[in-house]
Amino acid sequence: MIRIVIAEDQGLVLGAIAALLALEADFAIVGRAGDGDAALDLVRTLTPDILLTDIEMPGRTGLDCAQILATERARTAVMIVTTFARPGYLARARAAGVRGYLLKDAPVDTLVAAIRTVAAGGRVIPPELAAAAWEAGSDPLTDRERDALRLAEEGLSNKDIARRLGLSPGTVRNYLSEAAGKLGAANRIEAGRTARANGWL
Amino acid sequence: MIRIVIAEDQGLVLGAIAALLALEADFAIVGRAGDGDAALDLVRTLTPDILLTDIEMPGRTGLDCAQILATERARTAVMIVTTFARPGYLARARAAGVRGYLLKDAPVDTLVAAIRTVAAGGRVIPPELAAAAWEAGSDPLTDRERDALRLAEEGLSNKDIARRLGLSPGTVRNYLSEAAGKLGAANRIEAGRTARANGWL
DNA sequence: GCCCGGCAGTGACAGATGTCACCTCCCGGC
DNA sequence: GCCGGGAGGTGACATCTGTCACTGCCGGGC
Numbered sequence: 236m237i238r239i240v241i242a243e244d245q246g247l248v249l250g251a252i253a254a255l256l257a258l259e260a261d262f263a264i265v266g267r268a269g270d271g272d273a274a275l276d277l278v279r280t281l282t283p284d285i286l287l288t289d290i291e292m293p294g295r296t297g298l299d300c301a302q303i304l305a306t307e308r309a310r311t312a313v314m315i316v317t318t319f320a321r322p323g324y325l326a327r328a329r330a331a332g333v334r335g336y337l338l339k340d341a342p343v344d345t346l347v348a349a350i351r352t353v354a355a356g357g358r359v360i361p362p363e364l365a366a367a368a369w370e371a372g373s374d375p376l377t378d379r380e381r382d383a384l385r386l387a388e389e390g391l392s393n394k395d396i397a398r399r400l401g402l403s404p405g406t407v408r409n410y411l412s413e414a415a416g417k418l419g420a421a422n423r424i425e426a427g428r429t430a431r432a433n434g435w436l
Numbered sequence: 437m438i439r440i441v442i443a444e445d446q447g448l449v450l451g452a453i454a455a456l457l458a459l460e461a462d463f464a465i466v467g468r469a470g471d472g473d474a475a476l477d478l479v480r481t482l483t484p485d486i487l488l489t490d491i492e493m494p495g496r497t498g499l500d501c502a503q504i505l506a507t508e509r510a511r512t513a514v515m516i517v518t519t520f521a522r523p524g525y526l527a528r529a530r531a532a533g534v535r536g537y538l539l540k541d542a543p544v545d546t547l548v549a550a551i552r553t554v555a556a557g558g559r560v561i562p563p564e565l566a567a568a569a570w571e572a573g574s575d576p577l578t579d580r581e582r583d584a585l586r587l588a589e590e591g592l593s594n595k596d597i598a599r600r601l602g603l604s605p606g607t608v609r610n611y612l613s614e615a616a617g618k619l620g621a622a623n624r625i626e627a628g629r630t631a632r633a634n635g636w637l
Numbered sequence: 638g639c640c641c642g643g644c645a646g647t648g649a650c651a652g653a654t655g656t657c658a659c660c661t662c663c664c665g666g667c
Numbered sequence: 668g669c670c671g672g673g674a675g676g677t678g679a680c681a682t683c684t685g686t687c688a689c690t691g692c693c694g695g696g697c
Contacts, residue, residue, distance in 0.1 A: 250544030251452035343451030390626030406675055412655055425591030607645050613685055
């Protein structure tokens, strides 16, 4: 029996995936979580073979969970199932020792097959995602640039961003200008978009 | 038997919801579609009792489908299942005669119960969504303001937007300024965010 | 016939943003 | 002990944005 915990914030999707996997004779859904913290609790108490988790959830993300479980040397293999093919997400997943990375776009057979592969000790990362991640390179932004960009995305002015970060407006301007330069963007909006598309925000 | 067609672009979610609904003895999943056009074809050829559809899909959206089926006086009841609680979406759905509007956040029981209600001739719209839609009011933007805002969101400058829309940069500036005013936003970024959050883009 | 609203534009102005050069600190590596 | 890089900053400059006033054209409603 392959013992599985599923974490996913959208109740309908959580229930549906659980129903789908329950159809497989050798799968046992031993727990369900609606956010990252609940997922961690379940994994710690149940030590399932596999944690199947979304990335974007309230509280801790699936990637956060993977990182934490990696430092705890948990015996549970983490598999990510997400909507987003963002290179930065894949990179962080790999760094956190994630054993599978699937898109919600994929047909259902893929998920079932991937779970069996991971349960058998394997690794599943779609080659086209790996290629895109390779092409995108790694996150060029510094922490402060990321901070500034995140606030700029929300429509705050340099002055407001400065206030929030405890900086001078000039410094904020410099950070955003630098970030735009690194990302090949003409302005803060484009910079925010490309950073987000790459999973760097 | 309640005959159902499901439309959803994320293969995994599509398959999972189909698996979930197939567990109900009185439900028959007669068709699955990965985009709006395929959904329309299926509804026309199979005339199911219910079309269960996502909104954001490649090609025609679920709302587009609902509108088209409404003009065709199709006997199929349309139910929307979406991630987004945007007032504008709900408003358009109601205008298109949609019979059910559910969030993917909801627990699975809700979906099953809602399908039975709609199949029996009822209507399902969560009261908290209806309240939010009421509060948000209706879309204050004109078509041209929407066009300009959509391009502004992508980081284009006034000059670039003007070129794309065949306008003068000054006119674009006026549209964006007007839109920001109507939306109570301090700049184009905030304006874009609130318009999108309300489902007006 | 008049008024309103959407669409399109111009001109002027203040303030925000983007770019660049150049500065100081501090920390870690060699 | 020196160098580089990240963090934080300043000043100057050009350009872009946001705001306002005021123009004109068209079409629909009363």
